[in-house]
Amino acid sequence: MASSTLKVKCSECPIRHRAVCARCDDDELDMLEGMKTYRSFRAGEAILWRGENLLFVASVVSGVATLSKTLEDGRTQMVGLLLPSDFIGRPGRKEIDFDVTAATDVTLCCFQRAPFEKMVDETPHVSQRLMELALDELDAARDWMLLLGRKTAREKVATFIEMLVRRSDTNVTFSFPLTLSLPLTRNQVANYIGLTFETVSRQLSALKQEQVIDFNDRRHLEILDLAALTIATGDKDADGFM
Amino acid sequence: MASSTLKVKCSECPIRHRAVCARCDDDELDMLEGMKTYRSFRAGEAILWRGENLLFVASVVSGVATLSKTLEDGRTQMVGLLLPSDFIGRPGRKEIDFDVTAATDVTLCCFQRAPFEKMVDETPHVSQRLMELALDELDAARDWMLLLGRKTAREKVATFIEMLVRRSDTNVTFSFPLTLSLPLTRNQVANYIGLTFETVSRQLSALKQEQVIDFNDRRHLEILDLAALTIATGDKDADGFM
DNA sequence: CGCCGGTTTGACATACTTCAAGAGAAGTGG
DNA sequence: CCACTTCTCTTGAAGTATGTCAAACCGGCG
Structure with missing residues (x-):
């Protein structure tokens, strides 16, 4: 074992x-x-x-x-x-x-x-x-x-990434662009946020195209625009209140 | 207050x-x-x-x-x-x-x-x-x-009802048909199981038509076929294993 | 080099939502 | 007690976000 x-x-x-x-x-x-x-x-x-x-x-x-x-x-x-x-x-x-x-x-x-x-x-x-x-x-x-229960695919993916940022230690430095190690496969992420891996992949690609995040390596993410990411989570108002 | x-x-x-x-x-x-x-x-x-x-x-x-x-x-x-x-x-x-x-x-x-x-x-x-x-x-x-994250509308509704059966005290008697007081509106149920109230209503109607449950009063449910309800939750195998 | 699991992307399918109309109940005030 | 309003619920028709299926790509590893 x-x-x-x-x-x-x-x-x-x-x-x-x-x-x-x-x-x-x-x-x-x-x-x-x-x-x-x-x-x-x-x-x-x-x-x-x-x-x-x-x-x-x-x-x-x-x-x-x-x-x-x-x-x-x-x-x-x-x-x-x-x-x-x-x-x-x-x-x-x-x-x-x-x-x-x-x-x-x-x-x-x-x-x-x-x-x-x-x-x-x-x-x-x-x-x-x-x-x-x-x-x-x-x-x-x-x-x-x-x-x-209530978030869209886009919001789910954004929330997941934001959660990783919040929980990983690396962000104490907070130097942009923030690099994040992604410990899960697309499939595991999908199982975490209640989607299929194809949908996860599409949403990640969309966020990449919008320059909110970036990635080449499948095991790492870069956060290019944390504010945009936060808005995409659906949690807070556009002006950051809440 | x-x-x-x-x-x-x-x-x-x-x-x-x-x-x-x-x-x-x-x-x-x-x-x-x-x-x-x-x-x-x-x-x-x-x-x-x-x-x-x-x-x-x-x-x-x-x-x-x-x-x-x-x-x-x-x-x-x-x-x-x-x-x-x-x-x-x-x-x-x-x-x-x-x-x-x-x-x-x-x-x-x-x-x-x-x-x-x-x-x-x-x-x-x-x-x-x-x-x-x-x-x-x-x-x-x-x-x-x-x-x-993973259940269908039908499974969600069935699971919700089964949960109510399990948690309410009335079922200690277990006399069929089991009558259950439903403390929530369709809308509240929908908010509990991540659906719209229309979908909840449709699924309840379907279960009623299949004679798994029955209701006239909007505040009460009768369980006509607990085994069928349990199968509909998606939790257990058809033969009740698990 | 060639496999193999993970990923991306497209085309199509569908479960659920949205919009809409009407029917019951339930409460309110005359 | 009966209009009147206001909810809640049901049911239908149409729309859409996400799932499913399929093909191709990519990077790692034997």
Whole structure:
């Protein structure tokens, strides 16, 4: 299944300040340090199957993973995109109702479920942070419901790209033209935003032709006109209010 | 705004065993008893506006409320349906990003945010239950993403009705033909499942003609053939597997 | 080099929306 | 209690955004 990888010390961990351990003090971090193991998955590998007994919970350290649901005739819908610092697993639950798959090569910081749950019960810093993460995911899911239910193809694609910009770390520098790595194929994007890959491709081409974005490499995007992109999402008024 | 209503003792409360207080012992219940107030809203009234400062959190005691998001051009998407025992408000957050509206007459059991949060911090029974409720909502949101992104109009309508059957209390008796009160207008249903109200109406008529459901009153549905309804959701195989 | 998965683009099909008209219910005021 | 208005709902006809099918391209990799 997964290969294991060299562990990084928590204090030097790139996701230290955002992951489930964000609020932990040094003692608590030591406890986690003792419990954790790293696991790596290659792009395309399954991390967890729907219905599988959850033996571990984990934080994404690096890479991108997807959560997806599939109907028996093969239609699939992504229901979440996990970036570094996102959490896999749910306190108090033994199963998940979707598949978790590595979209790129992924490294996870894993904890055995039982000891982790014990720690959750005893350390408010962890349980509070877990609650925050769950609520963040809930907010994201609801934003996505609006996108899936009511947005046009163009708005969906623009919103997806804008979300990537917002969530990727690279944008702290904010140097234009902003370059973005696209961790998903057209088909995966389509499954995320409820379209076919052909429609995704057409909308991307349209945005490219309008010089809102640019791309040659299929795995990267350049944002040429962030304002235009934002307008294309349909979220805000033309004047940027909201 | 809201009128207040006669309080029911927690021990006799109809949602006692499912709401945020589900796991509380007698002492904890006494604390909540002292903090709570009831508030009632008429059908159609706003309970909370998006962005409003959250002064109270609450459990739905009776009635149905909706959570919805609206784009500036008026397109709206419901992102949640609150039935009795469901919780309004989020631990550690002062705002919400959607409107909460009474779909029917609604009675809430309200707590001031500040004292409630204090209690959450001090009583694991409450914070654990809150986490469960949040994760339940997250699961529901993700199921709905699959519906919004990938299901046909027919499947959407069937899934919506089946969800109502599952979530309403009436079905504990399970006497056929099962009668269901429909707390939403066609338009609200449409906003929940990402369609127009005309399409909802057409799909309901089709299911009626096929004798899967029946209705005369616009506020009630009869389920004539639950198996056929389930098949129409697209969720399970024809033989009921999954 | 030649395959192969991912992508682009075109032509056509269709599920759902939009527009429109009319029929019920439900509320309101005389 | 009955007009009158106002919603909601139903049903039809026509329009359109997106899906489906198909062909060709492109870049990576054995």
